[in-house]
Amino acid sequence: MTKRIFIINGHPGTASISKDLTERYADAATRAGHQVRIAHLPDLRFDSDFGEGGYQATKPLEPALEQFLDDLHWSEHVVLAAPMWWGGLPAKLKGLFDRILLPGRTFSTRGKTWLGFPQPMLAGRTGRFILTSDTPGLYMHCLYGNALFRQVRSQIFSFVGISPTKITHLIGASHPKLKTLDRWFRRMERLGTLGA
Template identity: 50%
Template structure:
């Protein structure tokens, strides 16, 4: 099996979480399998998540944690994200990281557009895996909400900058899982990490 360069972002803003546990299970297994891994923990990242009044022509300079994150996105071949589903979307701090870090000239090229006027993605040749925790089972997420969060992440964020395909693994219900369930979920994350899938 060939090894891959992997960036992992635990996208839960809390210092302790099921998402962090899943991210660490994936990370440890990937490292043990010989993959190169760079790990980022949203709860430890320091940055202003508000884009503010600046436009793309006067964007805020990236803080050190965001600069490291973007550099590792550029380096990686495979992107792994853990996120909880909160109010049908991702946590505000995670959205703020994307707002601030995914900038033109670095992740997409507004000077090179398609026939539809879309900027050229600059992070092509990478794949993604999202490990998502929620209380909403996957079937209800699809039937009642049209997989909105999955479409946003795979098409409007990761896909927009060239990272695709994005595959999802859902863990639900996640608020009060039994210890045996958490163990099974960690084993699933570890299996994915070993394969860099």
């Protein structure tokens, strides 16, 4: 079964492993018959500072952000690839989420879930978070409590309805060997073919 897939390269640099991974995924997904849209963070022109607007007087969204929201609403599956920097997401990527994940656009404060949270407006979509880092999996789990995985999966994606979100953690991203990169690319191609 084919899907509408929105792929986000969340690395702010113009050249990155995240970009290469998302393009491999996108190419394989397209060849498999999926409908694909892709956004590269460095190509998006917007002010990443939410500023003092607040939810009552938000900044008007730039055209790039309006298109990004259109792509989110169009999608059935959302793929985010990003590096871990200082235990979190790159600042511009976090700023993107600050700006676009707004009440009335991605969640509703008028309706509540049975737990009392705002009603998600992107329900019915699945996700995948592809994280590159140098932190071994055991450290991520034991020392950091998988904090970044939980942030993206639960506090960002699930909050607006993108669930379940599967995690792909690629370790040793600063200086990967060519055979490691090749293995990662083949993995992206398998995932893209499946739309997973």
